[in-house]
Amino acid sequence: MNRFKNTRTILMVLFALLALAVPALAQDGGEVTADDVNAIAKKMYCPVCENIPLDVCGTAACDQWRDEIRIQLEQGFTEDAIISDFVSRYGDRVVGTPQDPTLRALSLVTPWLIGALVVILAGFGLLRWWRGRGTRAALAPAGAPASDDDYRARLERDLQGRR
């Protein structure tokens, strides 16, 4: 009976310790760090300066936005939800690229399209130069080719006419 009582006491102490430990562990796992905030902030841009990512910006406005991200993370919002919320409140400039699928596609595809165009043009130019080189080589008078009788005859006729 006494041994049973001791076991029960030990178990109760263990449960009590466990009950204390669980919230502490949960709090540790749910804590929002500066790295968590910056991971999202680096995908956004300073609202009052040009082309400076939010994670490295030192203005008061950026501090306030980073604080807002931290609060939303603590409230359990996902990265996408936070970015969408900022875009809806402050516009597309927040993320640097438009959120509208069509505009986003255009802004992402256009540079590649221009690159491809340049490559195609360069290819065309190279091809034309190559073909032109071949033609020039064929037309170039490399002495008087024995097989080119027609050319020789025309040259002779012309020289005869001049005499």
Next chain:
Amino acid sequence: MTDVNLPFETDEPAPQRGFRLGLGSVVLLVGIVLVAVVFGIALLQRNQTQPTAGPAPDFTLTTLDGETYRLADLKGQVVVINFWASWCGPCRVEAPALERVWQRYQNQGVTFLGVAYTDTERGAREFIAQYSQTYPNGLDLGTKISDMYNIQGVPETFIVNQRGEVVEFIMQQVNEAQLSAILDRVLATGA
């Protein structure tokens, strides 16, 4: 017979070489024109400045209290549109002056509209509470109003007369005497 190469005349007509553009040249020209258009538009947008005269761009502001104000509906009144932000130092300096002027002129046909630029709701509410501002204030959602007025920063203040025209633009923090003088003049002359 000679091996000398001389230019010779033939009876064959010389081939006509008209002005003809290849596909590559056409594509290149189109590309150059497109780039010029894009840069031109960007330059025009960059050179756009705040309206200092003429009709004030119309907008609708939803205040933090949930009320809605449309500028076009405020014709007949003088409207002071103040762009501010809670993170802006000069805005904090001018806030008490704005409230005092509002208190003095609110019954003389003057409306104040505070537009919070890229501000958080929490920050804006704290600012309003701290400076006991009682005139309508709201967030500029999507920075649409700021874009319409091409603001370059905060604070910036526009005075709109009874006909809905911008008659004054102040690109710095306002003070009580300055704002009062402008309002007296606009109320008296409409300009």
